[in-house]
């Protein structure tokens with residue numbers, strides 16, 4: 001018998017891992033305690049590693065603040081896709097911060113934050129309940145629209161959906177989610193020619 005220095009329980013030697021640097025040739029902690037300790041050590045290291053990445057990113061942002069602000073501003077003005085993504089991101093963030101009650105109109109988008117929340121509150125509620133992170137996603141991907149498409153069309157409520165973040169990463173703009181027929185008719189002239197057949201396929205699958 002040997003007493004585990006961690007849980008202070010007397011256990012048979014087969015309950016301890018062999019360890020060639022200790023005097024008796026067995027680890028000071030019993031197997032379950034050793035397993036737990038290892039798990040905790042990895043968890044702690046993982047958190048520390050994550051923190052290091054966060055710190056590094058914050059430092060980089062700080063170092064390049066002016067450049068980033070200029071870059072973001074220019075891209076916002078010139079890049080339709082970037083602007084559309086930014087807008088939908090801001091929409092979701094404001095909605096999550098409980099700012100929906102402001103009921104402000106998004107003039108550029110042609111609907112109010114209230115309308116946005118009303119459309120998605122059920123999904124958002126479920127995602128929050130399960131603690132799953134989620135994104136606002138465009139059913140017809142942003143990159144499928146030709147340059148210069150009015151972004152109220154791109155960001156139409158009919159083209160938005162709330163999906164879990166992992167799904168969004170996997171999707172990578174390779175397919176469109178079904179959208180209402182009326183919306184397709186409205187945007188078809190703004191879709192890149194090579195994407196039109198895929199859009200029509202999405203329409204058929206929507207029924």
Ligand SMILES: [Zn+2]
Nearest residue numbers: 004007030033
């Ligand atoms: Zn123990």
